[in-house]
Amino acid sequence: MEPLGPSSDWLPQAACQGIDPELFYSTSPPKVARARGICDRCFVQPQCLLAADRLEHGLGVKMVHGIWGGLTADERIVRRRVLDEILLWEAAGRGIVGEMARPQDA
Numbered sequence: 001m002e003p004l005g006p007s008s009d010w011l012p013q014a015a016c017q018g019i020d021p022e023l024f025y026s027t028s029p030p031k032v033a034r035a036r037g038i039c040d041r042c043f044v045q046p047q048c049l050l051a052a053d054r055l056e057h058g059l060g061v062k063m064v065h066g067i068w069g070g071l072t073a074d075e076r077i078v079r080r081r082v083l084d085e086i087l088l089w090e091a092a093g094r095g096i097v098g099e100m101a102r103p104q105d106a
Helices: 021-025 029-040 045-057 073-093 096-101
Strands: none
Touching: 021 029, 029 045, 045 073
C-alpha cells in the first residue's frame, strides 16, 4: 500500500498544492487558521483526512503532525476516539462485542 493510501491520485487536486508545506505544520494560531481556510475550500479534504488516518493507524500512540484534512493532530485523535466509540456501540447493538469478549471453546 502506498503511504497515502491505495491511491494518492487526489494529491494534484489538493488546494494546498504549491503552498509552502510549513504553513500546515505551524502552531501559530494565525497560520493554523490560514491552513484551515485552505482545507475548507479543498475538494479532496476527505481523502486527505483518510490519508492521515492511514498514516497514523500504523504509528500507535504517535501521530502525524500538522493540519491534514482541516484538522490538527489533537483534533484527529478526538475524531478517531469518537468514531471508535460509535463502531463499538454499533457492534454491541449487533451482539458482536459479546461474542468477541467470550473465550473461544477449546
